[in-house]
Amino acid sequence: MEASEPKIEDCAVPVTSTIRALEKEIAHPIVYQLVRVDGDGRLVPATQDEIMAVEDLLEDDKCESKLVPDTRQISESCITEGYLLERNSFQVTEEKSNVLVDPVPDLGKIDAPEKVAVHGLVPLSELSNVDQSVRTDVCSHSQDAPNEDTPNEDAPSTSATGSSWKPDFSKLEGKICLDDLPVKELQETFKATFGRETSVKDKQWLKRRITMGLTNSCDFSCTTFIIRDNVVMKKGEEQICHRVKSRISADTENGVANSNSRGSLSDHDNRIKDDSDLSGADVSSSAFESCNVTKDLNTEQITAKRARKPTKRYIEELSEIESRETSEKLALPDKISRYQFACPETHIRPTKNVRSNARPLVTRQDSLGGSGVQIPFVSRIRRSRPRENFMPLLKLQPSGMDMATRQVRSAFDISGPQEDDKRNNDLIKTRSPGWTQQPLIAACEKDEHYSGMKIVELENDVEVNDCSEDNSDENVVTVPTQKGGMRRKHHRPWTINEVVKLVEGVARYGAGRWSEIKRLAFSSCPYRTSVDLKDKWRNLLKASFVQLPAEKGILNSRKQASVPIPAPILSRVRELADMQGQIPPVISACKSSGHSSSDRSVHEARSGFL
DNA sequence: CTTAGGG
């Protein structure tokens, strides 16, 4: 890090720039940063005065339009200065540039978060590395800027913004459960952490802020403390603490304790609500706040201290988390997600076929920074084949299962320790978002013929991400094999959606062009290899002809073990099979005789075999 | 690497 004094030299130009447009373009969740471009071409944080000034300009206009002139002007200035200021959200690879993105986390007032003052020093050369990906790292703050050119907050309450403030960790003598602290204490801690007062009373906000501040603080990471689950504790203590917490929340779950005294229950609720509230331009969920919600502790911790260039794996993990979070938050049933928060490092890994949802907060020690930073542990999307030596890996992380299972157990009922493997299975199955069957497409329900079906359109463009329902890959079962040790088998039930896509794909590109179909229709489903598609098609084919005679009762027939494939789809499959001459000779001989499309199909089928 | 088919 370069110690760069905020020396404002010549040609100071106030800069407003959009640093982040929230994904999904909620309202106008735009955060502006205020910087100046100084003489030798660096962006220097705006001074308090400048911020004030600009704030006046911004006064009561939330809309972007008024800002346009400013922005334009500024952009020009920047370019003139040899700078490029991305108007969109940007992510900077810190390793390459000693960029200090420091969007001052704590504006004292939640109400005016659009005017976050941010400062960053971004030389042009580095800005070319700016990653325009939707994800933004701007929200994670590297407070480890050695230059004490502290927060230029526009926070009104900012008083002690001296340039020589150092975090005061003297308060961190034992472990602190932020969850336990009353607002007042939190405010104190906040002050200790950021060096200024705050009047915010929102506990959630305070906790988040503090956690973030500490996590990203270089000074802090030099201590022997770590943060986990809103608990500041000594390294090494986290395990213990965690168990305790988990147990407690399990109890709460049982209704054994309505321990408001500990506040854990309400807190969990808050968190969950908080996390699932992404979409709402909620009162308290300012643009800034939301963005933090998105990243939450996970990513905040990641960005804590990154001295070295992140490995490929690191990056993969990061992105996976993010994608996972967006999809999971929407669907997670309360109970389950609560468990995850309660026992982050556990994997629920019941015996068979159950996808573990326990992901969001799984962390491990990161060796990258050398200082034991916690970064989330996620396994990456499987690229091709599963690794063969999978078991050893499992052995290394056995911690969770027991506890997790027990908790699920205790939470759902009082069943004895026997016979509940199956039980757990079912329970989780019913709650797991990935397994929830999507509502059938309306037209599919009644219509028997495909012509009436309004299957999700497979337009030429990219499919909507309807595979996003579940991204967890933890659906892993080990299967014994004679020749080797164990081999990994992951099973992923086909959703109706996928089936429909497959069918449509076949309709378009023809059966056999599996890789094409995979590319075009299943681009959003990294799992599902072309082989999978082929296999599935084979099954569909089989199913479609088997079920042909009894076409009516299928939809509502007894509980079909797995997702029953709606008859219309099967019809469609048959149709396609006809058209493509895929009718199995045997079947086509006996079964297709009486059906409308069979004449042609017979021809084609025949011709195919001649 | 993709496809096809068997296990």
Added chain:
DNA sequence: CCCTAAG
């Protein structure tokens, strides 16, 4: 779903 043979 996995594996393998064949283009």
